Amino acid sequence: DTGVSQDPRHKITKRGQNVTFRCDPISEHNRLYWYRQTLGQGPEFLTYFQNEAQLEKSRLLSDRFSAERPKGSFSTLEIQRTEQGDSAMYLCASSLARGGQRNEQYFGPGTRLTVT
């Protein structure tokens, strides 16, 4: 257990439905990241937050995806109008960034989304 939790662990939804995932990072960590991982591939970066500010978004994050971190603590990732291609593992990670130090990311167990 890394201290990063994600909920739910599994989600099955029908195409066209909206889904929301939650990530609770390690409490003192100021950075929070979202990744998507499909079978046999490495995680793909989606977006990251420093405190409550969303600082970078990947081109992979289409306008159906939105992420928030309203109080700089937990974060949510919402997918609207899900498509079968959204089926993947969604991973959250957090880190404590101080100046220019290299700080490792701690990953949660992921939320596996299946869109039928």
Added chain:
Amino acid sequence: DAKTTQPNSMESNEEEPVHLPCNHSTISGTDYIHWYRQLPSQGPEYVIHGLTSNVNNRMASLAIAEDRKSSTLILHRATLRDAAVYYCILGYNNNDMRFGAGTRLTVKP
């Protein structure tokens, strides 16, 4: 983005050393070399990182070539628990790590 090349898979015997290679011929002067691993059904976990000098920690050693165009992750005595996918990642910072497909390590008892 600088790219890394890793073998798709490797095998090792338990309690023997494992050397996992990574080529990164287009590495820039400011890129750090990060290694993460992903055990089955888990999120990735940090292993080690370095810039120019070889690095050691409790999990592994990282040997970096003098020209920095390649590196090797060394597990000194592989255990069954080390069976995982190992990712070699370049980046100036770790804000937007680009994972490749990694090397799947199988450890045989």
